Amino acid sequence: xxxxxxxxxxxxxxxxxxxxxxxxxxxxxxxxxxxxxxxxxxxxxxxxxxxxxxxxxxxxxxxxxxxxxxxxxxxxxxxxxxxxxxxxxxxxxxxxxxxxxxxxxxxxxxxxxxxxxxxxxxxxxxxxxxxxxxxxxxxxxxxxxxxxxxxxxxxxxxxxxxxxxxxxxxxxxxxxxxxxxxxxxxxxxxxxxxxxxxxxxxxxxxxxxxxxxxxxxxxxxxxxxxxxxxxxxxxxxxxxxxxxxxxxxxxxxxxxxxxxxxxxxxxxxxxxxxxxxxxxxxxxxxxxxxxxxxxxxxxxxxxxxxxxxxxxxxx
Amino acid sequence: xxxxxxxxxxxxxxxxxxxxxxxxxxxxxxxxxxxxxxxxxxxxxxxxxxxxxxxxxxxxxxxxxxxxxxxxxxxxxxxxxxxxxxxxxxxxxxxxxxxxxxxxxxxxxxxxxxxxxxxxxxxxxxxxxxxxxxxxxxxxxxxxxxxxxxxxxxxxxxxxxxxxxxxxxxxxxxxxxxxxxxxxxxxxxxxxxxxxxxxxxxxxxxxxxxxxxxxxxxxxxxxxxxxxxxxxxxxxxxxxxxxxxxxxxxxxxxxxxxxxxxxxxxxxxxxxxxxxxxxxxxxxxxxxxxxxxxxxxxxxxxxxx
Numbered sequence: 001x002x003x004x005x006x007x008x009x010x011x012x013x014x015x016x017x018x019x020x021x022x023x024x025x026x027x028x029x030x031x032x033x034x035x036x037x038x039x040x041x042x043x044x045x046x047x048x049x050x051x052x053x054x055x056x057x058x059x060x061x062x063x064x065x066x067x068x069x070x071x072x073x074x075x076x077x078x079x080x081x082x083x084x085x086x087x088x089x090x091x092x093x094x095x096x097x098x099x100x101x102x103x104x105x106x107x108x109x110x111x112x113x114x115x116x117x118x119x120x121x122x123x124x125x126x127x128x129x130x131x132x133x134x135x136x137x138x139x140x141x142x143x144x145x146x147x148x149x150x151x152x153x154x155x156x157x158x159x160x161x162x163x164x165x166x167x168x169x170x171x172x173x174x175x176x177x178x179x180x181x182x183x184x185x186x187x188x189x190x191x192x193x194x195x196x197x198x199x200x201x202x203x204x205x206x207x208x209x210x211x212x213x214x215x216x217x218x219x220x221x222x223x224x225x226x227x228x229x230x231x232x233x234x235x236x237x238x239x240x241x242x243x244x245x246x247x248x249x250x251x252x253x254x255x256x257x258x259x260x261x262x263x264x265x266x267x268x269x270x271x272x273x274x275x276x277x278x279x280x281x282x283x284x285x286x287x288x289x290x291x292x293x294x295x296x297x298x299x300x301x302x303x304x305x306x307x308x309x310x311x312x313x314x315x
Numbered sequence: 316x317x318x319x320x321x322x323x324x325x326x327x328x329x330x331x332x333x334x335x336x337x338x339x340x341x342x343x344x345x346x347x348x349x350x351x352x353x354x355x356x357x358x359x360x361x362x363x364x365x366x367x368x369x370x371x372x373x374x375x376x377x378x379x380x381x382x383x384x385x386x387x388x389x390x391x392x393x394x395x396x397x398x399x400x401x402x403x404x405x406x407x408x409x410x411x412x413x414x415x416x417x418x419x420x421x422x423x424x425x426x427x428x429x430x431x432x433x434x435x436x437x438x439x440x441x442x443x444x445x446x447x448x449x450x451x452x453x454x455x456x457x458x459x460x461x462x463x464x465x466x467x468x469x470x471x472x473x474x475x476x477x478x479x480x481x482x483x484x485x486x487x488x489x490x491x492x493x494x495x496x497x498x499x500x501x502x503x504x505x506x507x508x509x510x511x512x513x514x515x516x517x518x519x520x521x522x523x524x525x526x527x528x529x530x531x532x533x534x535x536x537x538x539x540x541x542x543x544x545x546x547x548x549x550x551x552x553x554x555x556x557x558x559x560x561x562x563x564x565x566x567x568x569x570x571x572x573x574x575x576x577x578x579x580x581x582x583x584x585x586x587x588x589x590x591x592x593x594x595x596x597x598x599x600x601x602x603x604x605x606x607x608x609x610x611x612x613x614x615x616x617x618x619x620x
Contacts, residue, residue: 024480045480046480048476048511050503050507051503051506051507051510053500053503053506053507055465055466055469055499055500055503056469056472056500056503056504056507057469058469059466059467059468059469059470059472059473059500059504060469060470060472060473060476060504060507061473062459062469062470062473063459063469063470063471063472063473063474063475063476063477064473064474064476064477065473066397066458066459066470066473066474066477067393067473067474067477067478067481068393068477068481069477069480071473086463086466087466087469087500090460090461090462090463090466091459091460091461091466091469091470094450094452094460095451095452095459095460095470096451096452096460
């Protein structure tokens, strides 16, 4: 079954993985919003709602892991990465504990709740902690696939999910992505477009515009493993295309674009454009209107690609 | 395996010392030796937290040499009792206790806070197993990594919950500082420990009354502490944190109180055991000099540095 809302996929995954008695699930008063309640209904004895107390939740998860359980911690992206940051750093990661943090409601596409609930800094915050794995699946199918890999992996993982529906990217095949492994979704030769999470379908649409209206062949990468990042795939792609555009529902500082810039600048420098939320807070609105407001729609992606090609590649 | 564990537990219980005057003397001797090792390691490190290490010595010795069911030869036994040093800066005293208990040789104490030169290793140095603040991945016998204050009680709650859902009878002990109780996470944790009815959890407050910037009461008052914990649903015991008799008896009471967690508020003296360090804010975060160490060792009955 394909879920259009990734957190629904997460809830369904919890039902299945809950058969494994090592799994415990924690939330901070967001059981229904995160779909952790799917687990709660089946395995109430291994479910803990700690109330609105994210710091305590992260520490409790560390302690459960210390005794052999695999805790899956879930809340909104801004609360997980912001309120619990130092507990994630010291109690979980420095302690070397096997905790999986699944944060929903990431990015400006949270929509109407506005800036306070739109976590646009979480990738940057999580990526700087030594040893933390950061995953941003593109749709419900990849969510389940990467959740399986995250549970198999022994160590801390942060997974970022959106609030709303996404278009299904993996309609008729299983994802080949993994921890440290991204993949080419569309092959191309003129420009590489790297995207993650909800922006992947928009990158695909942007590539279609480029092809249909301008005859430009864009290669689209699903960079769902932001840390560790798939250096080889990115370098291989730009060796072919010679330039790269990145697009994410996250601040332009410290996110996927920055991670890709670190790879390119130190290995194979090519012209690069990072698209994301500029240095400002989000606002209330419908998700797609917000993407347009912040210049992240498929049309903006195609335009940015054209500018990059015009200004740098073929001046 | 199970019968082995039962054997181990009864064996450990048998080893528990009856508290008569002679055995009290024995615990006092261990405490004195722990103070000596702590101060020597701090002086050799050249930095570290003297006051809050010394105030916790009797509590730590009671836990590791009497109260806790732990076996140095079977450190990951799932039924072992757990200890979390939430006030991570008290690490030097804990390291001395772990060394005396046999988790690692006493000689490791002289590497406290140091990068150890090792020309043949890829980076030219190797880190000490004894970091400035507890790192469970490096130090044998440690259960959690702490140092940034306020986090240990939550970890202890996770361990206690794990004990409940896996139906194991181990107990969890968390030692907190009093200044540390100013952290909000402690009270999130306190609320949840009683909500989850964690009677297998025992908190201890090393109530020495001083923090880096001065007396706790003038920096940010935490009193009435017993009332606060009671209001959060805990059993509260108040004792002299340097009296082995009172510590032993509090741990025994805590073990028998069911349905809620227990906190032992242990009144202590910062820098306890060495007159020049006692009740001095200055020694919160500085190590003894060679001169001060000489005075301290003399007071503790040892001459050789």
